[in-house]
Amino acid sequence: MKKTEARIEPYTHPAAGWGALKYVAINLIKEKVTGGNYRTLFSQNQPDGFDCPGCAWPDREHASTFEFCENGVKAVAAEATSKRVTPAFFAQHTVSELMAQSDFELEQHGRLTDPLLYDALSDRYVPIAWDDAFALIARHLNALDDPDHAAFYTSGRASNEAAFLYQLFVRMFGTNNFPDCSNMCHEATSRGLPHTVGVGKGTVTLDDFEHADTLLLFGQNPATNHPRMLGELRECAKRGATIVSINPLKERGLERFASPQHPVEMLTMGSTKISSVFIRPKVGGDFALIKGVAKRVIELDDAALLTGTERVLDVEFIAEHTVGFDAFAADLRAENWASIVAESGVPMDDILQLADIYAKGRAVIATWGMGLTQHKNSVPTVQILSNLMMMRGNIGRRGAGLCPVRGHSNVQGDRTVGIEEQPTQEFLDRLGEVYDFEPPREHGLDVVNTIQAMLDGRVKVFIGLGGNFSIATPDTPRSWQAMRACDLTVHITTKLNRSHLVHGRDALILPTLGRTEIDWQRGVAQGVSVEDSMSMVHISYGMNKPASPNLLSEIAIVAGMAHATLGSGKVDWLSHANDYALIRDGIAQVIDGFHDYNERLKHPGGFHLGVASRDRVWKTPSGKAQFLVHAISVDTPIHRARAQHGERLLTLMTTRSHDQYNTTIYGLDDRYRGVYGQRRVLFANREDIDILGFEPGERVDITSVWDDGIERRVDGFLLVEYDIPRGCLGAYYPETNPLVPLSSIADGAGTPTSKSIPVLLTRALEVLAA
Incomplete structure (x- = not known):
């Protein structure tokens, strides 16, 4: 394809629309998606299709109508490409040569077809039999002095079944070293919300968006990161809901959106205005801004008390469901407005406007992305946003609630089924009871601590279930130094990426099936399940022929590693790889909310796991939602x-x-x-x-x-x-x-x-x- 001319040219059109369709066509041509695979695009998120391997935005009951998403098409086209990376490719290219290519160029080579072993003498990857690959992994793991000298990374694209079997294998091996992509994105949500509302998940479903009159969108760019969300926001805007974008950048997708699902809008070159108000904090200014809005809500409530008008605070909710409000209110009253304005970077008039919008909303949803979670003060920021929503009872009410918008399609599900370096004792007790072993009790390593442990020589084996660890992580030169210090690096993957080239002394690339491909196990097509951002769990089945006959599913690869390393005395790993329903039965025994897992997955769209705080049940030490007090830090x-x-x-x-x-x-x-x-x-x-x-x-x-x-x-x-x-x-x-x-x-x-x-x-x- 002809390379795009490098230029800067302001974009003045609505998001999506004909521009999105044009880029879809470009990607289909670029990826050489062949003949019958075009039908794959119409089977995303459908009752008889597969779950999109892209973002974690939920679907409406896997409806039968086609829901267009440009970036979902890119993900599917990349997976369904006809381009292949075979052993012959590596015979022609050394690792050093491939390192000189850009990440974009590496992506363009296509699907990996065969398991590969790094050969240091030739600086090339060479073919290896699956059983020999599993044996090499077992030798390295079993030679370690301590199970904690290995780390097991997980990408958010792994299914519930693969993630659960993976964590079971690793804990039976003896460690809780589970660095995962959550550590780099929404960890502040997972660690912050349990202290306020008792659960580290959102409290809303898609149904709540139909009833919300106000939406506050913090630190997000839906048009790029979760485009299907724009369809939901379009419907909210059409019926008159107030949508406020709170972000340093005024993203085009939150200004105007042309929906490819609506022919009239496309044919008339029309579009829908999404956000009616834009609030522009400086980078890192969200905490001070939210605290300013909360302070103004207190002032408005004080004024209502003086005049005898309707209270702004939801005093009944606060009294019945919360603790700590008086200390929080006192802290707000004592806070200095000058400090709020300076630290937020938002003019006073804009803060007052945002507070007025919030105070008038009867059903408010607050959503957020990594614009809130990748800062030093991200945990207090998530918690003060939770405080703000509690002030007016906007949790556990129809059309209202907290909505963290996750990235990868199953990043939330992986955490639910046990990919967690800080597991609860209750979870470990249940896991050990069901599978008859004593799990390790010490907390393990997250991403940053794993890198440091590699640098220190404390982690010698790294196994990655998906992802691109060496590029996703911070401090790139040090991350690469850490990976290269390992005795063994293993990557389970569909396509070539940078991390396969930044390798340990021994290194394996293990190619796996994609979600769009039929997963045959002993003549039966297997389905895998995921949990979206709103705690809906559903199953999907691939429909494309696998890219190579030598691919294994993620589950089969995990089972192969476990069988080679631990044997099958306690767990028949290979039987689990042949029938994924056995894994789901295990999940149902270990984790609350998954009862009758296999049966409930038969319902179109799956089932909702249930989130206690949505029902105003608070799993906190006090048994109530907790207001927490945090100061604005001026020493960062x-x-x-x-x-x-x-x-x-x-x-x-x-x-x-x-x-x-x-x-x-x-x-x-x-x-x-x-x-x-x-x-x-x-x-x-x-x-x-x-x-x-x-x-x-x-x-x-x-x-x-x-x-x-x-x-x-x-x-x-x-x-x-x-x-x-x-x-x-x-x-x-x-x-x-x-x-x-x-x-x-x-x-x-x-x-x-x-x-x-x-x-x-x-x-x-x-x-x-x-």
């Missing part, structure tokens, strides 16, 4: 760096382009932001550009400001004038992951602070040399 790494460097210090947030999903790069365009044919761009406010003495279109180098003496720098970024708050920058990851220090994490969650990196800019070195 960014504050200290700004005190040292003044206005030269800027705060960088990493973000996705529209042509990527997590670390998978489908193309080099980000059309909603007007970027074409390139990725090394840096979005900056024009005033900052002028103050620093640059011009738009110049190339700059970016350097982190951190206190550990390690230089972290990325070079040659195109400076693009953009509508972003003063003092803030935006750039794509993974290109800017090298700037995120390994020790810069969210307090109480361990999530890398990829949305708040203190940096300095200098004119690009090659420009200076010229």
